[in-house]
Amino acid sequence: xxxxxxxxxxxxVRAGCAIGFPTDTVPALAALPERADLIFATKQRSxxxxxxxxxxxxxxLWAYVMGTEEEWRVxxxxxxxxxxxxxxxxLPASDRVPKAMNPTDPTTIGVxxxxxxxxxxxLAQTGPLATTSANLSGQPPLKTMAEIAAQxxxxxTLQTSDSGIGVPSxxxxxxxxxxxxxxxxxxxxxx
Numbered sequence: 001x002x003x004x005x006x007x008x009x010x011x012x013v014r015a016g017c018a019i020g021f022p023t024d025t026v027p028a029l030a031a032l033p034e035r036a037d038l039i040f041a042t043k044q045r046s047x048x049x050x051x052x053x054x055x056x057x058x059x060x061l062w063a064y065v066m067g068t069e070e071e072w073r074v075x076x077x078x079x080x081x082x083x084x085x086x087x088x089x090x091l092p093a094s095d096r097v098p099k100a101m102n103p104t105d106p107t108t109i110g111v112x113x114x115x116x117x118x119x120x121x122x123l124a125q126t127g128p129l130a131t132t133s134a135n136l137s138g139q140p141p142l143k144t145m146a147e148i149a150a151q152x153x154x155x156x157t158l159q160t161s162d163s164g165i166g167v168p169s170x171x172x173x174x175x176x177x178x179x180x181x182x183x184x185x186x187x188x189x190x191x
Contacts, residue, residue, distance in 0.1 A: 003149055003159035006118075010125045012156040018042050020134050020148040020157040021122055024115040025086045025164045025186055026141035027148055028054065028131040029155060036100035036130040042152055045137040050102035052088050052110040052169075054131040056123035061111040064128065065091040071174070078172075078179075078189075084115035086165075086186035090173035101130055112169055118162055133168060141168065 004012070013019045018031045018038040031038045036051050055061040058079045067075065075091060093102070093109040101109060112131075114120065123129060133141040134148045134155075142148050143166055149157045170185035179189060 003145055003157050005159060006122060006125075009156055009158050010122060013126050013129065018152075018155045020145060020152065020155050021119060022116060022145065022158065022160060022162040023054075023119045023131075023164050024084070025167060025169050027134040027143065027145065027163060028119070029134045029148075029152070030054070030129040030131045032126075033101055033128065033130045034098045036098065039130055039132055040103075042155060043132065043135065043137045045132070047103040048105075049137070050105065050108070050110060051130045051132050052112050053097070053101065053128050054112050054114060054119070054123060055128040056113065056120045058083055058113055060123070060128050061113070064094055064097050064109055064111065066094040067092055067174075075174070079113070082187055082189070083113040084120065085113070086115070086167070086169040087189065088112040088169045088171045090171060090182065092174070108173070110171065116162075116164065118158070118160060122158075141166070 009019050088110045090110045097109045099106050135141045145157045167186040170187040171183040172179040172189050173182050
């Protein structure tokens with residue numbers, strides 16, 4: 001598919017297509033959360049590797065997680081310090097998360113707000129999207145929209161030369177009383 005404008009990209013994802021766009025880290029493949037199966041199929045990704053729910057702002061994501069009042073306080077403090085940015089928080093999932101997002105462990109969900117004006121503009125129009133790096137599973141992340149368009153001809157990609165820093169987000173999982181780093185990326189979480 002050709003590279004398209006933000007308007008056409010938003011219309012495409014709303015119509016159920018997989019899309020590609022730049023973020024502050026590596027470019028993302030994305031779909032509506034209930035169509036997360038598109039991403040697993042496109043990437044040839046194992047279903048035991050969950051996707052990230054990306055939103056334009058923290059308030060867009062909180063309905064997808066659940067916890068105690070104390071946990072909420074901790075999570076919101078961390079989000080206020082590091083978002084928008086290259087930090088993915090893996091938290092207990094609420095019943096709003098479609099099973100397609102994390103087929104083998106629907107009890108957790110990774111959430112992130114990117115520090116990218118383009119990504120935030122797209123997400124503000126679509127609502128939170130299921131996302132992951134743009135690449136075939138096990139391969140290095142693609143760095144440009146042209147590379148994504150070439151490797152994934154069935155994915156609508158944004159017409160832009162913007163790209164991220166090329167380093168994935170840090171992934172921190174909440175373990176009930178503290179954080180465990182699952183993947184060290186661009187952010188060093190002070191825990």
